[in-house]
Amino acid sequence: MRITEVENGLILEDVKDFDAKHIFECGQCFRWTKNEDGSYTGIAFGKVLNVRSDYEKGIVILDNTNLKDFRDIWFDYFDLGRDYGAIKRELAKDPVLDMAIKHGKGIRILKQEPWELLISYIISANNSIPMISRSIGLLSEMYGRKIQYKGNLYYAFPSPSELHEADMEGLSLCRAGFRCKYIYQAVRMIYEGKIRLDETAEKDIDSVREILMEIPGVGPKVADCIMLFSMQKYEAYPVDVWVSRVTEYFFFGRNVKMKEIQNFAAEKFGGLAGFAQEYLFYYARELKIKM
């Protein structure tokens, strides 16, 4: 990968397996929006970044950043140290995954912030992706820090202490419905240090899942998403309605219990289950599989 500094940004060349559309639209993140020019603008780690990519040419253009932030934040955020070609070659030995990967060949699993994902995936329960994004955006507008970029206002996701300022009435304004009381309690558990997410992330996957599920609103699915998308537990295989459908449709041919799906994923994909899950999720939503 070659890096060139330009005015208020960077040009990355010889970048493999990177497609902004696949990365930002495969469902793992909620704070990136597409612009008219095809680029994406999003907020992470308290910073606004604009991204455009050309998969075939291997070019990624980052605007509103610099070399220091690239090294400190964005290299890891975009998981640029990982060989996705090798992952895809291994998974594509299965014909179903081969098809799914052709649809989302430029997916990379973002390394997001555990705190933000905890709240975001609590909101995700029995909710729709546009609604989830809206609630997270509203929370950020109400309690997060303002950031300006190209004349527009953006809002960082609020810190635990910032969200701790919110009472139930304030939280309910984010329109997350019955999940607001879970947010309220989760904020307090983290703010009071009852659970330390950074320390938790260091433990093995079963311990992490158990600890995360002590938090109200966090069940097995939400815990798996937090672990996969922010704690680098790539053996996690979050089973939502789409993954359930696509796994049943292609690998079972019938409805099965969640436990069976997870056993299947662990045996079939092993340590790459999380990557397989993302290719399949994106593929299932493209196909609009219903069962």
Next chain:
DNA sequence: CGCCAGGGCTAGC
């Protein structure tokens, strides 16, 4: 009106 959305909680068995 109904059903569904990146599920989790609770009661009842």
Next chain:
DNA sequence: GCTAGCCATGGC
């Protein structure tokens, strides 16, 4: 340990 019914909100 397992399952059924419930849950706020909004789109369709």
